[in-house]
Amino acid sequence: MRKVRYTTMATLLAQFSAHFPVWNTIRAAGLTSYLLMFVSVAAGISHSFSFFKPKRKKQFLLVHQSSGWFGLLFGMIHGLVLSFDQSIHFPLSDILIPFTSDYKPISTGLGTISLYILFVLIITSDFIKQLGRKTWKDIHFLAFPGYLLALYHGITSGTDTQQPLILGMYSITGCIVLILLFLRIQHQSAPKNQKKLRKTK
DSSP: OHHHHHHHHHHHHHHHHHHSOHHHHHHHHHHHHHHHHHHHHHHHHHHTOTTSOHHHHHHHHHHHHHHHHHHHHHHHHHHHGGGGOSSSOOOHHHHHSTTOOSSSHHHHHHHHHHHHHHHHHHHHGGGHHHHOHHHHHHHHTTHHHHHHHHHHHHHHHOTTTTSHHHHHHHHHHHHHHHHHHHHHHHHHHHHHHHHHHHHHO
């Protein structure tokens, strides 16, 4: 009876793979998740700039929150569909537990951690009052290492990274985040520098 069930399951998986190539689905979901994470991080940093008008900042916040949720959704699809892949066997435990996979354990493990970080950021955003704004902001700074882990995971694990278009996408989005992060640091340090100058006068 068990053999019949296993044979039926294998047949269904084979039919599914024939109509919807699993690896293509995995990569499409992964790239979509990464791009949504990039948009979320970029919008989040832009929202912190005080020179934007309140209406514009509300728009950035909406984009930041919605793209984060959808990024998590596609990231979960990216991970779970791996269990259907027949070329590289991914048990569910290898997907959920970092660094246990036989296929590029470091890269896949960092990708899993990145998704967990995104999950924590989204969940804690619903408990700002309970956590306190300072604690929430400290947790929210994990968005930057989480994004960098996703970037590293995409570059080192993706089979299509050798394609100029995909590699260019990773390079451009990574540079944009680094530039925005640099501008944010400069923007936050400007008032402190002005206060020091006033004290020295």
